[in-house]
Amino acid sequence: MKKIKYFINVLAVLLLVVSSCLWYPQTAIADTKTIVGEQKSIGNGSVRTWIKVDEKTGIPDSIGVTLTEAALEGLPQEKDPAQKGSIKLKLIDGSPYHTYEYELMFPPKEVDRTAFTHMGFNWNPEGHGPLPNVFFRPHFDVHFYMATPDYRHQVKNEDLLDLKILNIEPPKEFIPVSYERAPNTSEPRMGTHYADMKSEQLQPGKFTNIFLFGGHDGNILFWEPMITRDYLTTKPNFHAEIPQPAAYPVSGYYPTAYTVVYDQERKEFDISLDNLTLRTASYPGNVYGVQSCLDSRMVNIIFKYREEKPEHVQIPKECQDLVPIIQQALK
Numbered sequence: 001m002k003k004i005k006y007f008i009n010v011l012a013v014l015l016l017v018v019s020s021c022l023w024y025p026q027t028a029i030a031d032t033k034t035i036v037g038e039q040k041s042i043g044n045g046s047v048r049t050w051i052k053v054d055e056k057t058g059i060p061d062s063i064g065v066t067l068t069e070a071a072l073e074g075l076p077q078e079k080d081p082a083q084k085g086s087i088k089l090k091l092i093d094g095s096p097y098h099t100y101e102y103e104l105m106f107p108p109k110e111v112d113r114t115a116f117t118h119m120g121f122n123w124n125p126e127g128h129g130p131l132p133n134v135f136f137r138p139h140f141d142v143h144f145y146m147a148t149p150d151y152r153h154q155v156k157n158e159d160l161l162d163l164k165i166l167n168i169e170p171p172k173e174f175i176p177v178s179y180e181r182a183p184n185t186s187e188p189r190m191g192t193h194y195a196d197m198k199s200e201q202l203q204p205g206k207f208t209n210i211f212l213f214g215g216h217d218g219n220i221l222f223w224e225p226m227i228t229r230d231y232l233t234t235k236p237n238f239h240a241e242i243p244q245p246a247a248y249p250v251s252g253y254y255p256t257a258y259t260v261v262y263d264q265e266r267k268e269f270d271i272s273l274d275n276l277t278l279r280t281a282s283y284p285g286n287v288y289g290v291q292s293c294l295d296s297r298m299v300n301i302i303f304k305y306r307e308e309k310p311e312h313v314q315i316p317k318e319c320q321d322l323v324p325i326i327q328q329a330l331k
Contacts, residue, residue, distance in 0.1 A: 045073075
């Protein structure tokens with residue numbers, strides 16, 4: 001009997017969260033602390049991951065990487081071997097070039113509430129395809145991966161079957177309206193890239209800083225700023241909104257903006273996803289006629305972190321039929 005009562009109480013709290021069907025004004029986090037994750041050597045410097053959270057609640061506000069200014073020198077060139085802690089991968093874009101991948105983990109406890117799991121920081125000394133005179137410039141791919149490292153490591157492009165799987169598109173609601181699959185961008189240990197095809201950054205000679213999404217086998221794998229080395233040497237102070245999808249594949253904190261900024265005092269570049277906002281999972285267009293509404297991460301956020309009243313939750317309209325049941329249960 002006690003177990004039944006406990007289950008009813010748990011269900012009532014879960015449903016209470018779903019009843020937050022309105023958008024609440026987001027309150028800026030005033031007092032934050034930065035938790036540093038993994039660090040690796042790159043070039044003559046280093047790159048490290050971090051996450052910024054509210055000091056009192058631990059609610060995440062920003063997630064990113066910091067690249068030291070010294071790292072812009074001594075980077076491996078096309079014919080060089082990989083540095084310690086990185087791997088060298090052949091690009092599958094029709095070019096003869098390679099990419100150098102530095103995989104880093106975010107602080108495990110703090111990243112648990114976000115939609116992301118780890119960082120894939122890639123250095124491309126000759127750039128890459130698919131468009132001529134666009135991305136063939138030395139640049140960094142800053143992959144904020146949502147998938148687990150184990151899943152990502154098995155992403156490959158060795159035959160037609162692999163390519164078919166790579167090009168299975170996610171539900172269109174998981175990609176911003178203006179974004180489309182970029183042809184011939186299906187890379188091992190990454191996935192297929194999606195870009196805003198109307199972006200000026202795709203014009204020949206214009207690429208300096210662009211935001212991409214990535215997928216594999218119908219799943220969203222990453223959100224990605226892509227930034228040239230030359231752009232970083234200008235010591236930018238850049239901040240922009242990220243076009244938002246209509247739905248999110250898993251619950252968690254997602255960014256609404258990103259930043260690329262040089263810190264003169266530290267002589268470092270911060271590349272971050274900002275204004276992290278709690279979203280509820282949704283599976284648009286599924287054939288079952290139901291919504292998940294509360295996946296395991298959202299349950300974890302509610303009970304492990306006691307966030308019964310998240311500040312900024314997007315509830316799928318399909319879940320709002322639960323409201324009368326919630327009201328009845330609360331009586």
